[in-house]
Amino acid sequence: MFETAQAVQGVTAVDLYARYPDFNIDVDAEQAQLVEHDVIIFQHPLYWYSAPSIMKEWQDLVLEYGFAYGQHGHELDDKVFMNAVTTGAKHAAYSEEGMNHADLRSLLAPFEKTADLCRMKYLAPFVLFGAGRAVEEGRLDVHRNAYDDLLKALVAGRLDLEQAARTDVMTDVLDDFILKAEGV
């Protein structure tokens, strides 16, 4: 999926663990990069119902008071934020009745709240459920193609942001959200 993202024109794909193998995050550089972009996607596997630790460290350091939030922190206003997540469990596990007794979007609430506080638009997570068996079940390529579509739509401004914000999750069926190229 990272390779998919890398290949899309207009997308800057960052491997945080490669850029900061020692968690030595360069706050100024990261903030400058945020300012330059309109959409921020956290692409990660779900670790303990959240992102891997370097992303938390990144939030703690980069989303500073006075930059991202607070009276004078308006640098991220109106940008779009989204989680692109892969999970181990099947889709069914993420529901009131399922194993986790909650749907994925509610579990990702801290991200949504963070986006809110920074006055960003939060979109429903784009998810590959049951990632462990995605290859055998032939779902990976489908998902990657959908991701490709999604990213291209975001870059071109063809994503229906209102609808994408309202739904619970986005999976590989994106027809509802992506406006047809002719329509733009």
Place this chain on the structure above:
Amino acid sequence: MELLSDAFVYLCAAVIAVPIANRLGLGSVLGYLIAGVVIGPVLGIVGSETTEVQHFAEFGVVMMLFLVGLELQPAVLWKMRKQLIGLGGLQVVGTTAVFAGIALAFGLAWQGALALGMILALSSTAIVLQTLNEKGWLKTQGGQSSFSVLLTQDIAVIPMLAVLPLLAVRHASGHDAAHSDGHGASGHEGGGAHGGEALAALPGWAQALVIFAVIIAIIIAGRHLLRPVFRFIAEAHLREIFTATALLLVIGIALLMDFVGLSPALGTFLAGVVLSDSDYRHELESDIEPFKGLLLGLFFLTVGAGIDFNLLFGAPVTIFGLALGLMAVKFALLFGLGTLFRLEGPDRWLFALGLAQAGEFAFVLFGFASSSGALEQSLLQTMTLVVAISMLLTPALFILYEKVVAPRASSKSVREPDVIDSKGRVVIVGMGRFGQIVGRLLLTSGYDVVILDHDPQTVENLSKVGMRTFYGDATRPDLLHAAGVGDADLFIAAIDDRDKQTLVVEHVAKTYPKVKILARARDRHHVYELENVGAHIAEREVFEGALALGRQALVALGSHPFRARTKAKEFRNHDFAMLDDLRENYNDGGVDKSYLDAMRAHAETLYEIMRVDRGEERHERTERGWNPPPKSDATLGLEPEGEESRG
């Protein structure tokens, strides 16, 4: 006032001459001698009174032997016994015999010949040890052997001091008594010759008994009485009183020995050995050391001042001939011994060239020999000159070794470089403290690594633990080629020697432009230097280690471990930023004003960054950690009854 003006002259001479001599690689002993020559024979500032001063200064010898004794822990000596008795013993005995034989051939009486032989067998501990240390040769085989021999010689001085009075030529003693009035030739410390008046009335067996009892008393008192005394005094925490006690001990023993007719040097040496494994050894050493140094310096000054230049100018050929002959003979004997004890190549040369001079002990022993009448005064004058010249020539011998022997030895080295028959993606040269860590990391990660080192010992040790290492000098282009640098992806230069390291990196960068070069750098400037000659990555060798220790220091001082980590991280970030910034200010010449300015500016920001500000000011800090928003911000629901807060 005369005392002060004398002291002024001597100190002045020493302070000027000794550092200069040291800088020139001549060593401090020669510095003192030269200073003495300048204020004595050359300028004529001091004259005959030097012999009185010399009397006093000889007490430095007594102190030196006390210190020698302190250094000689019996257990350590026992470990070195083979080297000491074998190599050292043979050198002392053999050289003594040869010189005594030569002296006999020149018509000296056997007593004088033996005395002269013993004295000339000694080498200059002061010059040689200092040079070996400075040049870093002490750890080599040659250096170790030299050290053993010097140690044996230091110990051998003790029996020599005891024997010299016995070599007194009986009929000469009257003549000598008259002599010592005229020349004042170091009578008192001779001890054996003059002391013992108190016991003279006793019969021989009673004298022997008293002497024996005194020695036993020193050993027992040293073991059981002195330690509690030192502890009591140390607990008072009065430094000067401890120093006074140490001095009192040395002087007291000297007096006691003098009283019973033994050499004071022998007594203090014994006391030193007894105290060598006590807890107060280092404290005693550091207390006595300056007194010893100054007194010995004064002693050498007076020797220099007493050198008879008329003698030298009267017969320069004879004197220089004797000095060169002396060194040639000593060299030949040492070289033979080196061969016998399997010293190889440059080590044997170092050993033989280094110890070929006569030593400062000779001046001391000449004094004894003269007062006991074992040697003629006129001969002593000549020999003093000969010894001094042989010492003066010593630095030249070391230079000969360094410039001629060592390079040749390494170029057609003792051991031929290994044939390198394996290839790898990585070539590492230099497998010392640094290279080993890099090498182990790569090897255990499963990479094929070709390792080169120029130290046979290292190669052998690494092979023992299963790391295949090839022996060879990485500055040789053909070896680098054989190691497969041309086909490797990575070349890692981890050579300790700064200049060699740069040289190797430059060569590889030029010859193999495709290989990526990672280099160990000594310091920041070396990083730039290596980058300039083509290293892709250069890492300072001690930076991370020092930072880790500094971080632990912060923790030890009470910092929270994570806070200490953050601090160290900030420091590191800043330092690397500085490394980048200063790069353009650095040019090959080194440091100019713009560089220093940039550096100063960085130092100031660092202080800003590292300062711990508390409270509201935290938001002004450049430090980036998670900081809670200020209470004043109404947009965040932070008011007392607020229900919303940041997640």
